[in-house]
Amino acid sequence: MEGLVLKSTGSWYEVLANDISYTCRTRGKLRLKGFKTTNPIAVGDRVVFELEDGEEQQGVITEILPRENYIIRKSIKKTGHGHILAANIDQAVLVATLVFPRTSLGFIDRFLVAAESFxxxxxxxxxxIDILGDEERQIQQEIIAKYESLGIKCFEVSAKDETGITSVKNQLQGKMSLISGHSGVxxxxxxxxxxxHIEQSVKEVSDYAEKGVHTTTFAEMFIVENETFVIDTPGIKELGLIDIEKEELSDYFPEMREISDQCKFNNCTHTHEPKCAIQDAVDEGLIHETRYMSYLSMFYEEDSHR
Incomplete structure (x- = not known):
């Protein structure tokens, strides 16, 4: 049978097929060609499985069907390995907060690059937004204007008092969405x-460190309604990029991708070369300086191309 992986706990997987949930494992190790991962099967994968002898709802996964896409980050456990957050998704959704805790623009840009690479x-x-003052609200509006100019949809909500939730529900309708963000957002x-019915546990943000407590251990997909799925991922502290060559990094910044062919040198890294169209655009205010700083941070990050 073919099914959709809803949950992974490391060795067991919950697989949905024909509206029935099956508990499955793998027989031996399934290796993916091209790169090393700590989790060969990820939430969102479509798999082939067979029922174990004498079992009605327990099976063995025998094959991972080709992926349309995936989002991967560096493994925090094994050097040189990646960890796939989710596969076969329609959109990547980042929940961010301007304060308590603050989501840095650098982290936002890393998330956007990881998604844009696919x-x-x-x-x-x-x-x-219910805890923002007038000045903070103005700063957030400026940040939103910057990202919307790049074609990225932005929403302002208060999960506490349910402001703006309807608009977000409409955005998720009929799609498979990865939902990510720092703990505490x-x-x-x-x-x-x-x-x-999702019933995710909620914990308060520490006043002392302004950091959330991890409440999600494994990525898990939930059915919101027919044809609408959300994938909850563990709170991510860092998002180390993987599988992105330094030479192609600017391709995943849409505003840079549009003008990079105007650089004098076709192998321009946009860091120091003369007559670089991207550096000129930053100087002229056509590319936001914070975005360019994010690019430099990723470019110079040790082993960012591995």
Whole structure:
């Protein structure tokens, strides 16, 4: 049978097929060609499995069907390995907060690049607008204007008082969406609003460190309603890029991709070369300086191309 992986706990997988949930394992090791991962099977994968002898809802996964896309980050456990957050997704959604805790623009840009490398549409949800002052709200509006100018959809919501939730629900309708974000940004509260049956545990942000407590251990897909799925991922502290060559990094910044062919040198790295169209665009205010700084940070990151 063919099924959709809803949940992975490392050695066992929950697989949905014909509206029935099966508990499956793998027989031996399934290796993917091209790169090393700590999880050969990810949430969102479509797999082939067979029932074990004498079992009605327990099976063995024998094959991973070709992926349309995936989002991967560096493994925090094994050097040189990647960890696939999710596969076969329609859009990548980042829940961010301007304060308590603050989501850095550098982290937002890394998430966007990771998704853009597979041309996965990106969405940013700015949560906790109920605790923003006038000045903070103005700063957030400027940040949103910057990202919307790049074609990225942005929403302002308060999961606490449900402001803006309807618009986000419409954006998720009929799609398979990866939902990610730092611990403490209100991701679990937001998911519980989308569909009360999700029942993700919620913990408060520490006043001392302004950091959330990890409440999600494994990535898991939830059915919001027919043909609408959301994938909840563990709170991510860092998003080390993997499988992106330094020479191609600027291709995943849409505003750079548009003008990079105007550089004097066809192998321009946009870091120091003369007559670089991207550096000129930054100087002229056509490319936001924060985006360029994010590019430099990723470019010079040790082993970012591995």
């Amino acid at each position: 041309r996965i549409p990106q969405v940013i949800i700015f949560n906790k 209100g991701k679990s509260t937001f998911l519980n609003l989308l569909a009360p």
